[in-house]
Structures are given as structure tokens and as C-alpha cells.
Amino acid sequence: MSSLNASLSIATQSLLAQEDNLAVTNNNIANVNTVGYSRESVSLSEASPTDEDGVSIGNGVTINGITSVQDELLTLRIQQQTSTQSSADAQVNALTQIQTLFPSTGTSLSSSFSSFFTSLSALSSNPTSTANRQTVLSSAQTLVNQFNSISAGLSSPASSLNTSVKTDVAQINKLASQAASLNQQLVQAQASGQDSGTVTDQLNAVELQLSGLTNLTVTHTSDGDSLSIGSGTPIVLGSKSYALSTTNNSSGDLQVLDSGGANITSTISGGDLGGTIQVRDTDLPSLSSSLDTLANQFATAFNAAQAGGYNQNGTAGTALFSGITSTVAGSAASIKLATTDPTAIAASSDTATGGNGNVANLTALQNTVLPSGQSATTTASNLIYQIGNLTSTATAESTATKLSLTSLNNEQSSVSGVSIDEESANLIRYQQAYEAAAKVVTTxxxxxxTTINMISGS
Structure with a gap:
């Protein structure tokens, strides 16, 4: 009887195992089109055998639980690539708007320089012409306007970028709170032996969204997933989340603070937040610095050339550009035309009225190397190249990462996705196994x- 009882127990466990297999397969089929769902499988293992009279006799199957079929390495790579692409996309969106300030055709800083020096060349042929002198002043004013306009244009994106920083930080805090709650549910489900696949899928989805916002590091622990950003700033530890906050610096730019109030802005990279900070704190200041340096050095050099000549009234030339100080920062915004008097242009090299000897010194500044190491016209052209290169690099990275993500998602789908053909085959296999186990029970x-009847008959 003990052998029959053991066999019945083995058969019953087999029935339960196949029931779980059928239920999980049914659930997989039901979620074949559910975004983010990872197919599940029943984890089975052989029960420890029993040793009877030196003979090892099997004790059937043990149901260990239901697990999601996932590749953690693939999940990590997808998170990393998502972070990279979101950062590149944020940069492209911001830089594309900034690029309009540096057109390669039409009215631009480069074309304004060209027009200014062309007007000076025309003045050389007829230095007493009031019309020619007025054209020089008009061209100079256009150049000044370009500096002022571009400087203002480089300042305006900071406001929208700061808004993006604030929005991203709020979203990170919201998702971190959700992750902490899911960690708690995951630990409870695993402790009670319940199916944790749904919670795991939800946690992965939250982590993927966080990766789209910043550089996320995920560490699996017994208390769930620990999440950190930047250079290791924790935002989730077990069932507890740690909120970030923002504050303005002296320039009015939003800074990101950890839960303890430490400034972690410079450590953040990747994701929409990292890309936004990259443009705001690195790309924009670099462009502004180049523009200010050009305005300051060109105006200083031109004013010096003016001082070396004489105006139409025979007196020493005075500055054509004002608003320039020894402090380079802000020069593009502050540069102005110092005079509206056409006679003030120091075209002559001596006090003689109508001379043009100093025009050559003025026009030479078109190609004269400034302290920055390049001429004014070359620097103006390089500004167009600088913003174009930044935009092109970010666009190329976005495109390349998008292709990589497509490949990784396809690979993940082949691992974690539901295949109707495979699940249909499993249904038949588990059905047959169930029927076989039921046959054992019946037998x-x-x-x-028979045994009871034999005993009763005796």
C-alpha cells in the first residue's frame, strides 16, 4: 500500500504541475499583444528521491514557482541605449532651434562681416562720398544688430531648458516612488510563492522610463531593485524612494539636488535630463563664449585701427564700436555703434581731407588674426560650423542608437515575447502530460x- 500511496502522490503532483503549465500557457496566449509582457514559465525540479533497501526511488516533481523569461543583460543594454537615445534626441531638439541663429545662407553674422568689409573697400575708392560713408555705418549697425540678436537668441533657450529640467526631475521622483512600491510588492509575492512576473514587468517598464530621463544604474537585491543616477546618487533602495529637488544658481539655471541637498547637476548624463543639461551648461556657454570673444576682439582691433587714422575733419579717429570692456563675457549683447556721424570714419592716414591711406588698415581686419587665433570672418564661419557639428553629431548618435535599440528589442522579443506557435505546441504537450498523469491516477x-476487494474477500 505504501508504494501505491507514493505513486498516487507522484501522479497528483504531476497533475498539479501540468495544471500550472496549462494555466501559464493560457496566460501567455492571452497576453500575446500586451506591450511589455514577458512570457512566463513554470519552474519545475525533480523531487528528492527516496532510498529503499539501497534502491533510489523517484518522488516525482516539485513546483518551484512561476517565473518570467527574461535576459537581464539584454534588459540592461536596452536601458543604456534608451538613455543614450533620449539624451541625443533632447540635444537635437534644442540645438535645431539654436541653429536658426547661425544660418549658412541669407543674412547671418558671416554675411554681415562680408558686407561691412565690402562697404569699407568701396569707401577707399571715394573716401569723401557721404553715401559711401553712410553705407559703412549702416553695415556696421547691421553687424552690431547681428551680435545683439544672436546673443539674445542664445540666452532665450535657457528658460525652456530649465522648464525641461524641472519637468524631468518631477517625473523621476514620480517613477522612483512607483519603483519603491513595486519593490515591496515583488518581495511580498516572492516570499509567498506567488507569481511575480506581472510585478517584474511593471518594474522593468518603470526602469525603462527612468532610463529615458537620465543615466540609471540598476542593482538587483533581495529587497528588490536598487536604483541610482549620476555618479551613484540613490533614488530607490528597497521600498523607499529618495526624491530629488531643484534650486536656482546665481545665473538663474535650475540645479538638481539629491535628497540630502547636495548639487548633483554635473554628474547627470544620459536621458532627456542629461541631454538638456548638456546643451544648457556646455553647448550654449561654449557658443556664447565664442560669440562674445569675437565681438570683443574684433571691436577692440577695429577701434585701434580707427585710432591710427584721421576722420574726414582731419582729427584723430575715435572708436566706431562701444559697449566693449575688458570683460569678454556679455560683449556680443553690449556691443553698440558709437556714432552715427559719417565723417567719423578714419579713412585717412593723415590730416589731409579726403585721404584713404587708413582704409587699408581697416579692411585688413577682415583677414587679420585676432588674439583668439583666427580672423573675424573665419571665426564667424566657424560658429556656423560649431553649431552645425553639434547638431549633426547628436543627430547621428540618435539615428545609430535607434537602429541599435530596434535590434535589441527584436532580440528581447525572441527571448521574452510570446510565440503563438510555441505556446500552441506547449498546450498539446501539457495536455498529453496531464492526460497521462490522470491515467496513472485512474490506474x-x-x-x-482490487487490493481492497482481495482483502474483503479473504
Whole structure:
């Protein structure tokens, strides 16, 4: 009887195992089109055998639980690539708007320089012409306007970028709170032996969204997933989340603070937040610095050339550009035309009225190397190249990462996605296994009846 009882127990466990297999397969089929769903499988292992009279006899199957079929390495790579692409996209969106300030055709800083020096060349042929002198002043004013306009244009994106920083930080805090709650549910489900696949999928989805916002590091622990950003700033530890905050610096730019109030802005990279900070704190200041340096050095050099000549009234030339100080920062915004008097242009090299000897010194500044190491016209052209290169690099990275993500998602789908053909085949396999186990139960029940009848008959 003990052998029949053992066999019945093995058969019953087999029935339960196949029931779980059928239920999980049914759930997989039901979620074949559910975004983010990872197919599940029943984890089974052989039960420890029993040793009887030196003979090892199997004890059937043990149900360990239900697990999601996932590749953690693939998930990590997808998170990393998502972070990279979101950062590149944020940079492209911001830089594309900034690029309009540096057109390669039409009215631009480069074309304004060209027009200014062309007007000076025309003045050389007829230095007493009031019309020619007025054209020089008009061209100079256009150049000044370009500096002022571009400087203002480089300042305006900071406001929208700061808004993006604030929005991203709020979203990170919201998702971190959700992750902490899911960690708690995951630990409870695993402790009670319940299916944790749904919670795991939800946690992965939250982590993927966080990766789209910043550089996320995920560490699996017994208390769930620990999440950190930047250079290791924790935002989730077990069931507890740690909120970030923002504050303005002296320039009015939003800074990101950790839960303890430490400034972590410079450590953040990747994701929309990292890309936004990259443009605001690195790309924009670099462009502004180049523009200010050009305005300051060109105006200083031109004013010096003016001082070396004489105006139409025979007196020493005075500055054509004002608003320039020894402090380079802000020069593009502050540069102005110092005079509206056409006679003030120091075209002559001596006090003689109508001379043009100093025009050559003025026009030479078109190609004269400034302290920055390049001429004014070359620097103006390089500004167009600088913003174009930044935009092109970010666009190329976005495109390349998008292709990589597509490949990784396809690979993940082949691992974690639901295949109707595979699940249909599993249904048949588990059905047959269930029927076989049921047949064993029926056979053992029949043997029990026979044995009981034999005992009753005796």
C-alpha cells in the first residue's frame, strides 16, 4: 500500500504541475499583444528521491514557482541605449532651434562681416562720398544688430531648458516612488510563492522610463531593485524612494539636488535630463563664449585701427564700436555703434581731407588674426560650423542608437515575447502530460479497489 500511496502522490503532483503549465500557457496566449509582457514559465525540479533497501526511488516533481523569461543583460543594454537615445534626441531638439541663429545662407553674422568689409573697400575708392560713408555705418549697425540678436537668441533657450529640467526631475521622483512600491510588492509575492512576473514587468517598464530621463544604474537585491543616477546618487533602495529637488544658481539655471541637498547637476548624463543639461551648461556657454570673444576682439582691433587714422575733419579717429570692456563675457549683447556721424570714419592716414591711406588698415581686419587665433570672418564661419557639428553629431548618435535599440528589442522579443506557435505546441504537450498523469491516477485507483476487494474477500 505504501508504494501505491507514493505513486498516487507522484501522479497528483504531476497533475498539479501540468495544471500550472496549462494555466501559464493560457496566460501567455492571452497576453500575446500586451506591450511589455514577458512570457512566463513554470519552474519545475525533480523531487528528492527516496532510498529503499539501497534502491533510489523517484518522488516525482516539485513546483518551484512561476517565473518570467527574461535576459537581464539584454534588459540592461536596452536601458543604456534608451538613455543614450533620449539624451541625443533632447540635444537635437534644442540645438535645431539654436541653429536658426547661425544660418549658412541669407543674412547671418558671416554675411554681415562680408558686407561691412565690402562697404569699407568701396569707401577707399571715394573716401569723401557721404553715401559711401553712410553705407559703412549702416553695415556696421547691421553687424552690431547681428551680435545683439544672436546673443539674445542664445540666452532665450535657457528658460525652456530649465522648464525641461524641472519637468524631468518631477517625473523621476514620480517613477522612483512607483519603483519603491513595486519593490515591496515583488518581495511580498516572492516570499509567498506567488507569481511575480506581472510585478517584474511593471518594474522593468518603470526602469525603462527612468532610463529615458537620465543615466540609471540598476542593482538587483533581495529587497528588490536598487536604483541610482549620476555618479551613484540613490533614488530607490528597497521600498523607499529618495526624491530629488531643484534650486536656482546665481545665473538663474535650475540645479538638481539629491535628497540630502547636495548639487548633483554635473554628474547627470544620459536621458532627456542629461541631454538638456548638456546643451544648457556646455553647448550654449561654449557658443556664447565664442560669440562674445569675437565681438570683443574684433571691436577692440577695429577701434585701434580707427585710432591710427584721421576722420574726414582731419582729427584723430575715435572708436566706431562701444559697449566693449575688458570683460569678454556679455560683449556680443553690449556691443553698440558709437556714432552715427559719417565723417567719423578714419579713412585717412593723415590730416589731409579726403585721404584713404587708413582704409587699408581697416579692411585688413577682415583677414587679420585676432588674439583668439583666427580672423573675424573665419571665426564667424566657424560658429556656423560649431553649431552645425553639434547638431549633426547628436543627430547621428540618435539615428545609430535607434537602429541599435530596434535590434535589441527584436532580440528581447525572441527571448521574452510570446510565440503563438510555441505556446500552441506547449498546450498539446501539457495536455498529453496531464492526460497521462490522470491515467496513472485512474490506474492506481483501480489497483486500490482490487487490493481492497482481495482483502474483503479473504
Amino acid at each position: 492506481i485507483a483501480s489497483l486500490f479497489d
